Amino acid sequence: MMERKNEFCGWYFRCQSGEKTLALIPAIHASGASGGERTGSLQIITEGQNWNIPFSGAETALAWARPRAVVGQNYFCGRGLSLNLKTPELTARGQLRFGPPARLGYDIMGPFCLVPGMECRHRVYSMGHTVTGALTLNGEEYRFDRGTGYIEGDRGRSFPQKYLWTQCSFPGGALMLSAAEIPLGPVRFTGVIGIVQLAGAEYRLATYLGARAGAIAGGQITVRQGALTFTAACLEETARPLRAPDSGAMTRTIRENVACRARYRLTDGDRTVLELAASRAAFEYEY
Template sequence: MRNFFYGWYFKCQSATQTLAVIPAVHKSEQKKFCSIQIITEHHSWKVDFPVAAFHRTGEDIRIGQNRFGKRGILLAIHTPELNINGKSHFGPIFPLKYDIMGPFSVLPFLECRHSVQSMRHFVQGRVYVNGQEYLFQDAFGYWEGDQGCSFPKEYVWTQCGFPDGSLMLSVADVPVAGFRFRGVIGVVLWKGREYRLATYLGARAVQAQNGKLRIVQGDLELEARLLEGVKRPLKAPANGDMTRTIHESAACQAFYRFRKGEHIFFSFKTDRASFEYELSK
């Protein structure tokens, strides 16, 4: 079996606090192990576990005493750098109508396949991170995943929950059969309706530089701008091993606008956005 990684990304966010949790399993030529990464507005941590600590049962996964699935997450990690315990329960999840990768989901040898398990769900719970309480009452939740061998060489990812909606957008360098192209996948959930923007539907990134993204697909246009963020380091897979360092702003200032023709669905500035900007220009 070739080198690989498989991981989930859970985001729990109240009006004042953000906690993201990334459980994953990895295999490279050197080793096979699993990990849990924690990211808040101010800190990030990575804890490794032996691969024997990883178990998957149906739609749930477990790493040691930590559990993850559509019903919620349970955390119990105790190291010299990180002491975290608590649990959060999820309300009904909101999956997409079909795979975010569309027809690309059946292409062999893609270095990374993205998935979205829930665009929006309620979160109730309490988690303590090094003594600090993260309290979630009717808070916002988001859940996605990735699997493959490596993260894209260059990419931008952003996610944000807001009143009446939620969005996710990624623009990435995609290698296929000896050539590369800039691929787009994105979803806007707005007042219960799903709007999808993707390369396989004709979406194009007409702007992707200096923290700005502008995606056009027919008469739909989604704009995302990173205004100010505090980047926290995370480990990402490179050929199955967690040797690459990327940076995420878990709760940062950003601007979003979504329109169809002359009709603007929404246009707002927020300090609750999540952004990873890994483009060289």
């Protein structure tokens, strides 16, 4: 599905239930001296461990129009996933079933999804859905009895050099926010995309709607868009390393808090829409 050299495509599946959280990232990458050597990978991250399992390009296939991936004998789609993996580092087995996705009103990138030459394109498939089933990782069981899931994807050449990303599910809703330094030709700017779904309403914050990020420092950010003000802050550092793309190759190391304490606040003028102290949020901070 990749048409250009030095490109990557990956899907991110986050699953939570009770005190268990894990994220799974199947990906395909095309890199090398010729720019076209395809390889695959499956990354799994929990609160205490992380694994990066390489695969050949012949063993890997991904779709971008919707979440669908085959990595070895491991299968992922919008309805669930199945693991059948045995390496010296990790033995993983099991299946998860996903309920109907909570979709967005329209593409998270808005008109930017049509702009050519973007370094990285983002897609949110489901802000929240039920997760049922069980996975076993090196003998430890991760059981999901109507747990909560989230699915997003990225495609392009490289992850932004500087970015902040967070995602959190909570009773009655879910949120995600990303702010990143975007190179577009000779111009660089801080782009913002974010969604807060709450009680059937969708609050969207985006550069194409006039959103502007204030100072981004110390794992905190404030975004303003008209009467809306959204703040997010990571309150603890529990990050595990992940591999990320640089010119199509998974040579960069980033760090993700897959389940950490975080604070969020959304106001609309003088009205507080959301005030949340989360104990199991996802947070990446690369500034």
